[in-house]
Ligand SMILES: [Zn+2]
């Protein structure tokens with residue numbers, strides 16, 4: 001069995017160099033010109049033929065032989081905030097910072113690519129790399145799927161990783177079933193009939209309707225969703241009118257749904273439309289529900305998770321692997337891939353030994369850099385293990 005750890009040690013300097021460069025040059029959403037240039041240059045330098053895909057995505061295929069194709073995904077975007085980590089290589093930008101660790105994901109997949117390239121002649125299939133934009137705003141993975149990332153060559157299985165500051169360093173956590181929550185952001189626009197506040201009987205008051213909609217929707221979680229299921233349905237914004245003596249024409253409500261179970265998600269979305277429309281109709285108005293974000297939960301496939309997870313375990317201290325089913329209250333747009341091909345998802349613990357434990361997106365967050373080597377190992381061991389299944393390969 002190949003000692004991947006030795007290979008990873010060989011490329012550790014590049015891993016750190018790439019991570020620190022990306023860390024110091026964060027970019028947001030789809031605006032990743034410099035990051036895309038850097039990733040393409042690094043891939044080209046190692047002999048890959050990178051291609052841009054969709055809006056600021058990069059892909060490359062490694063492997064010359066027939067066989068299965070596994071897609072490995074790393075996201076590349078940062079968050080609109082100022083870093084306050086105090087690290088010697090901290091980013092000085094006021095408007096962007098890698099506080100979710102996507103710089104480490106990109107660096108880890110670049111190092112994995114280097115190792116796949118070294119093993120290319122013996123790879124029992126193909127590895128498709130995906131460097132994805134705009135995960136933080138939830139639209140990047142969808143753009144990649146819509147632009148054909150799962151075709152040519154057709155992808156048989158996929159996985160992604162996320163570095164996590166709240167889990168012990170160099171640990172790997174994964175599980176089957178839904179790992180993250182789905183996230184849906186909705187807007188309900190209520191139409192009434194405006195008029196003078198002194199003659200409300202000549203109007204249809206959209207504020208009154210909006211209030212009833214909010215109250216009626218409270219029963220969805222408390223009376224309609226199975227008590228064993230976790231579901232969040234709440235509002236973050238209500239806007240209507242501008243004067244105390246005028247009934248407005250419209251009211252606009254904005255809210256948020258989070259669910260682990262995609263069937264519960266569908267149930268809640270159906271009920272929001274029904275309750276909003278029927279409540280508005282009851283008072284003579286109308287309501288329209290629209291979604292600005294629709295992201296399912298990441299659902300991992302039992303077989304792909306077991307196959308890749310077992311291969312990773314062969315190269316790790318078993319005490320550092322937690323393969324129990326995980327349910328975490330965050331959302332991940334990798335769900336656009338996991339809805340379409342059998343997928344796995346791995347969390348890489350990277351809590352620094354000293355200091356406070358901070359969660360992702362905190363401006364002071366620090367990830368343990370050594371833990372990136374575990375992330376590379378997960379990419380390499382899992383992918384090779386998946387490709388060689390059922391084959392007499394010695395790699
Ligand atoms: Zn994030």
Ligand SMILES: [Zn+2]
Pocket residue numbers: 100101102135162
């Ligand atoms: Zn993230």
